[in-house]
Amino acid sequence: MQGAGFAAAAAVLLVLAACGPRPVGDFGRAAPSYMHDVAMPATGTVLASARGEPVSDFNQTDEERLMHDRIWRFLVAPHAKDWSFDFVTELQRTRITPVGSRAFGVERYYSWLRETHYQSSGVRYATLSRHILADIDTIPATFAAICAVIEVDRQRAAAIATLSSLGPNEAAEARSRKAENDQSIAWFVAMLNYRFESYNYALDHLLVETPAPQSVTVDYELTRLGHHVARANAHDFCSGATWRHAQQGAPIRSRFATQAVDNEVIAIK
Template sequence: MDNFFRLAGALALVAVLAGCVARPVGDFGRAAPSWTHDTAMPAAGNFIAGNRGEPVSSFNKTDQEDEMHDRVWRFLVAVHAKDWQFDGAVELQRTRIVRPRDERFTIERYYNWLKTTQYQSSRTRYATVGRHVTADIDTLPTTFTAICKVIEIDRQRAIAYGGLGHDLPPRLAEEVAARKYENDAFIDWFVRALNYRYSSYDYALDNLLVETPHEQSLAVDEALRRMAVFLNRANRRDFCASPGGHPGGGGGVVIPSRFQNIGDTEIVLPK
């Protein structure tokens, strides 16, 4: 019965917080400190997640885990494009109040935002996509490095418990496993978010090529080719240094351009 009342209280708190669910944003698009979003919602979410049968760790976060969450967050939302990545739903998911919802996001939202935003020149839409892709590329190396550090932290936890487990309470093994579950789930979310961003940019460029053909499309396509290198690494869960020892390296993989096989083929419009 006590558990029932605690769950009811958590759900009531969620209802109160529903009106201010989007996480506040500070300088440079970073998350701003907020008691509601940093303390109240995570506490309610952890309780709700536990009642769903999901592993929940009470471990304090390491500096590396905090850094990973801070760096990944910008890929989960899109404050530069008026919630085309569902900022409210993302915050409920981040705090574990609801199960993952990002898997149902559809890729046309970014293009729809571009299409309905008024620009003086149609070329500016290409510049906007290129700017957003480049901003993502610029932060991906440090994001990969932050994720790599957390993977190493989980490895070190397992080694430490393996060597000291006989002197530690059994509950600690559950905590280690729960924190790894949480970190793995967050990393998987980042990978899905990166795929969603790339697909959204790619879809927008394809539509712009048909709607307003301009030579600026070549620069955007090249930016997407550079982003695809990181995307391929993320899908392989290759977040640590490349074989050459350079974080963020492409490993020699060449991503073909969408224009590579077009050549001078005549375009025939439907009658």
């Protein structure tokens, strides 16, 4: 019977594997998909439970749904498909395979970057810079979404401790949901580190292969990204002006709106 179960699971995986990565809509956002939103998660829930992983039957809160949407952008990279392992990530996101079951090499992004044809080697630095800035621009709202879920888990724990009408089933479900949320947050942190290390690897190798003045700008932007990575590693998602800005619902200002303007007047000779 157990062998038949594994055979059935293997058959399901083969069917799903033929479906390809999750479809992507405008601006790299996840597009709605019955296969990826319903069928694969349902299968993943069964498989995760069979592996003995925590599985909660609670409905998702708005905060949890938003956190998963925000995190998804860091788990895949539509701008570098050969680097991002889209379908492998989707199998993990839907829990068909365990989260973190595949380690990605940091050289993948650089390999994609150097094999992509550009008219000028300086454009590779510009591409690297653009990808780093896109991450920096979206991290504050992602931190805010994670912080909101941490607060939801805190509120659940407080309710369980104070409401006498709740039984052991609710407490077990709450613990399982917190474990699921913690796993998602840990995965985000790991993939943010992976991106940061991949960008550093790419810059180091570009400096040797095609030295260019643009490397100074990229190095500065990597330093900025490194501050966010350090906060993520410390699980410091709920402090700082960037979190307060995102928490208030204000849009993230464009870097073109926040860049320093040179007002120096140069006399014409």
